[in-house]
Amino acid sequence: MSVVPIKKAPEPTIRRLPDYYHYLKWMQSNGREVVSCTHIARDLDLDPTQVRKDLAVTGIRGKPKVGYLVTPLIESIENFLGWNNLTDAFLVGAGSLGTALLGYQGFKQYGLNIVAAFDKDKRKIGKKIHGKEVLPLDKLPGLAERMHILIGVISVPAESAQAAADVMVEGGIRAIWNFAPVSLDLPEDMVVQNENLASSLAVLSRQLAEAVK
Amino acid sequence: MSVVPIKKAPEPTIRRLPDYYHYLKWMQSNGREVVSCTHIARDLDLDPTQVRKDLAVTGIRGKPKVGYLVTPLIESIENFLGWNNLTDAFLVGAGSLGTALLGYQGFKQYGLNIVAAFDKDKRKIGKKIHGKEVLPLDKLPGLAERMHILIGVISVPAESAQAAADVMVEGGIRAIWNFAPVSLDLPEDMVVQNENLASSLAVLSRQLAEAVK
Numbered sequence: 001m002s003v004v005p006i007k008k009a010p011e012p013t014i015r016r017l018p019d020y021y022h023y024l025k026w027m028q029s030n031g032r033e034v035v036s037c038t039h040i041a042r043d044l045d046l047d048p049t050q051v052r053k054d055l056a057v058t059g060i061r062g063k064p065k066v067g068y069l070v071t072p073l074i075e076s077i078e079n080f081l082g083w084n085n086l087t088d089a090f091l092v093g094a095g096s097l098g099t100a101l102l103g104y105q106g107f108k109q110y111g112l113n114i115v116a117a118f119d120k121d122k123r124k125i126g127k128k129i130h131g132k133e134v135l136p137l138d139k140l141p142g143l144a145e146r147m148h149i150l151i152g153v154i155s156v157p158a159e160s161a162q163a164a165a166d167v168m169v170e171g172g173i174r175a176i177w178n179f180a181p182v183s184l185d186l187p188e189d190m191v192v193q194n195e196n197l198a199s200s201l202a203v204l205s206r207q208l209a210e211a212v213k
Numbered sequence: 214m215s216v217v218p219i220k221k222a223p224e225p226t227i228r229r230l231p232d233y234y235h236y237l238k239w240m241q242s243n244g245r246e247v248v249s250c251t252h253i254a255r256d257l258d259l260d261p262t263q264v265r266k267d268l269a270v271t272g273i274r275g276k277p278k279v280g281y282l283v284t285p286l287i288e289s290i291e292n293f294l295g296w297n298n299l300t301d302a303f304l305v306g307a308g309s310l311g312t313a314l315l316g317y318q319g320f321k322q323y324g325l326n327i328v329a330a331f332d333k334d335k336r337k338i339g340k341k342i343h344g345k346e347v348l349p350l351d352k353l354p355g356l357a358e359r360m361h362i363l364i365g366v367i368s369v370p371a372e373s374a375q376a377a378a379d380v381m382v383e384g385g386i387r388a389i390w391n392f393a394p395v396s397l398d399l400p401e402d403m404v405v406q407n408e409n410l411a412s413s414l415a416v417l418s419r420q421l422a423e424a425v426k
Contacts, residue, residue, distance in 0.1 A: 008423055009419060011416055014412075014415050014416045014419050014420075015409070015412040015413075015415065015416060016412075017412075017415055018394050018409070018411035018412050018415050019394060019395060019396070019412075022371035022372070022394050022395060022411075023371075023395075026371070026372050044396070045396065080419070081415050081418055081419060082418045082419070082422060083418075087418065087421075096316070096317050096318040096319055097317055097319055099316065100313035100314065100316050100317045101313065103309070103312065103313050103316070104309050104310055104313045105309040106309055106310055106410075107410075107414070110410075110411055110414045110415070110418075111414075111418055112414055112418075150421060150425065151417070151418075151421065158235035158236075158239070159235070159239050174421055174424055174425060175417050175418075175420065175421040175424070177413065177414070177417055181231050181232060181235050182232060182235060182236075183232070183257070183258065189424060191417060191420040191421050191424050192417075193413045193414075193416055193417045195408075195410070195413055196228070196231070197319075197320075197323075197408070198231035198235075198323055199227075199228040199229075199230075199231050199232075200228075200390065200406045200408055201320070201323045201324075201325055201390070201406075202227050202228065202230055202231050202294045202323070203224055203227045203228060203406055204364070204388050204390055204404060204405075204406045205294055205295045205296075205300065205323075205324060205325075205364075205388075206222060206227050206293070206294060206295070207227075207388065207404040208300075208363060208364065208387055208388040208404050209295060210221055211387055211388070211402060211404050212363065212387060
């Protein structure tokens, strides 16, 4: 498989790629070998031009009047998103959410392999959660550097999140997946994705209250 | 506590309320009784006018030259978001993600109480996961109606998500928190929040690849 040149893709496009991927896997499991842009667009409720542009970022183009070959397109998306090689990550915060994230097998499908957890709570240190060891937080920078860990997952309460992020930055971590309900103050070249479950739940509860009024 | 009249609040405002809440709880734990709009705005990196507008939706106004009383403001946010009374919910999909969600204690803090799980896999039915029973999916509509369940959580693979949503609609569920990486086709009056972990992780991995190129 050829290496896709690293150029900036728009975030909405990247966010849609997993949807295309799951759709194409479903097509593949139904024995489909070829699929047209129009067909994908209709099934996913998108504009055909948008579909063509989105899929082009992975380096693959459909054939006019034929469409895309399903299997190479799947591989192209996997390649583009780095899903075909696992990236090791560290997690900080071995509480209830951290335990849930450590136990979720699905991340591996998306190329993420959480190899160790860190906490400052002495009662948690030394324990194993879903087979991953919980280490003292102050060991993170040294270990991250030695193991070339680039991704950190934060699952601590809001008030401890900035401290966890600072330790990650110190250890050379470059991308943070933040599940704490707070914005982090980070160097400009850091990559960050905020997963604010509290916010989503707030919107859901409130819109429900408005809907059943 | 007075009941806040149900009127439509803008989604970005609702998404920010949990951040204010966590910030105010932190102020409270540090013994602060009063906080000004400007102070909140500076600490949370927001515009003071925005802060004033956001907090006003909960029905509370600050006093000029004084600010907000911390404890009543916290209660007002809790009241607005329904966090002070637990809402029961059903979960469909007792796999790895479902298990993680069932085990996460933090949702209760945000007013969500997942009371039962449903699955179509016979090997899972009858088991207990984190104390919650796994029931056959076809029992959902009847039970949801009888128990007046209004919120459903979907944690099945992409290809089973629409079927899970259809069963929820049949049972009178009005709001869906969808963790499956796929868009759902729902009646117009349904409330839905999509939590696409695959998309977030795709953006994180890809931006990291672009950053370390």
